[in-house]
Amino acid sequence: MYTFAFERPTTAADAARLVAAGAKPLAGGQTLLASMKLRLASPETLADLGGIKELTGIRRDGDSIVIGAMTRHADVAESAEVQAAIPALADLAAHIGDRQVRAMGTLGGSVANNDPAACYPSAVLALGATVHTTSRKIAADDFFTGMFSTALEEGELITAIGFPIPQRAAYMKFKQPASRFAMVGVFVAQTAAGARVAVTGAASCVFRHAGLEAALTQSFTPEAAAGVAIDASDLNADIHASAAYRANLVSVQTQRAVAKALG
Amino acid sequence: MDYTMPRADDFCEFKLDTVCTPCTHNPLGTKGCGEAGAIGSPPALINAVLDALAPLGVKEFDMPATSGRVWDAIQAAKA
Numbered sequence: 229m230y231t232f233a234f235e236r237p238t239t240a241a242d243a244a245r246l247v248a249a250g251a252k253p254l255a256g257g258q259t260l261l262a263s264m265k266l267r268l269a270s271p272e273t274l275a276d277l278g279g280i281k282e283l284t285g286i287r288r289d290g291d292s293i294v295i296g297a298m299t300r301h302a303d304v305a306e307s308a309e310v311q312a313a314i315p316a317l318a319d320l321a322a323h324i325g326d327r328q329v330r331a332m333g334t335l336g337g338s339v340a341n342n343d344p345a346a347c348y349p350s351a352v353l354a355l356g357a358t359v360h361t362t363s364r365k366i367a368a369d370d371f372f373t374g375m376f377s378t379a380l381e382e383g384e385l386i387t388a389i390g391f392p393i394p395q396r397a398a399y400m401k402f403k404q405p406a407s408r409f410a411m412v413g414v415f416v417a418q419t420a421a422g423a424r425v426a427v428t429g430a431a432s433c434v435f436r437h438a439g440l441e442a443a444l445t446q447s448f449t450p451e452a453a454a455g456v457a458i459d460a461s462d463l464n465a466d467i468h469a470s471a472a473y474r475a476n477l478v479s480v481q482t483q484r485a486v487a488k489a490l491g
Numbered sequence: 492m493d494y495t496m497p498r499a500d501d502f503c504e505f506k507l508d509t510v511c512t513p514c515t516h517n518p519l520g521t522k523g524c525g526e527a528g529a530i531g532s533p534p535a536l537i538n539a540v541l542d543a544l545a546p547l548g549v550k551e552f553d554m555p556a557t558s559g560r561v562w563d564a565i566q567a568a569k570a
Binding site: 326327411 | 493498559563
């Protein structure tokens with residue numbers, strides 16, 4: 229075991245100061261601690277966000293549900309408020325990883341890490357959420373900038389995410405059975421401004437699909453989604469799935485998500 | 492992350508029972524049996540995959556039977 233300093237700030241402002249000075253923020257630790265055990269990361273200082281009360285909690289704010297960055301997946305899954313307003317989001321949280329991961333992993337940690345196969349970024353993007361940070365508010369469309377990369381600046385921490393309540397939404401994940409990450413996950417949302425479709429697991433970063441959105445804005449039906457050709461050229465290929473298979477899964481999971489959203 | 496053993500929550504409920512058939516070729520009646528399940532299950536699964544894919548024209552299929560490889564085999568048979 230190598231040594232590191234362990235800080236436990238009690239306010240988001242203190243945590244941001246520590247991180248700006250070089251500390252690595254520790255949320256639920258579901259990626260960071262595993263990376264440290266594998267020696268892929270060796271921070272000199274960890275700033276544990278677990279003692280900051282202002283980063284937790286779920287509340288309704290007008291037409292949005294605002295969830296604190298340190299809220300655990302299990303708490304989102306079990307929240308009566310989320311289940312009533314955006315059941316697709318509670319359902320997504322209920323199927324991340326396994327019970328142990330859901331007990332520790334956090335919304336803010338997942339979104340800040342922006343793993344290309346994580347579930348939450350698809351909900352943030354498809355619902356057109358707003359990411360609240362220690363210094364500003366960032367629209368979902370501007371937040372996810374590439375593989376494991378986001379619009380967050382050095383020393384900037386997510387404090388909460390506000391999810392506008394859609395008319396309908398659903399998430400369908402096709403799991404990679406070993407890791408339980410999404411081989412392809414599709415989040416569809418029907419909103420007053422039209423349909424939004426976000427795809428995770430299929431490429432280097434979560435993305436919206438313009439063709440599917442246009443078709444589903446015209447007609448929010450599985451048949452409309454089925455009629456859209458999915459280009460495989462920028463999709464991932466690995467030992468689990470070829471790019472062509474992932475393209476097929478994007479279509480199939482979108483159709484299934486729309487059917488699920490229609491109940 | 493790419494390959495893991497099944498975990499407790501991947502399994503269904505088991506009902507366990509024992510059928511005792513002593514070996515007649517040695518004084519203790521013992522026989523090796525640890526690998527029996529491991530040897531039998533892959534051909535059973537691959538036979539089931541081939542049986543399911545036969546109407547689509549798939550004649551050969553090798554392990555591992557991941558969903559991606561099954562789909563690729565179907566596409567190859569269509570081509």
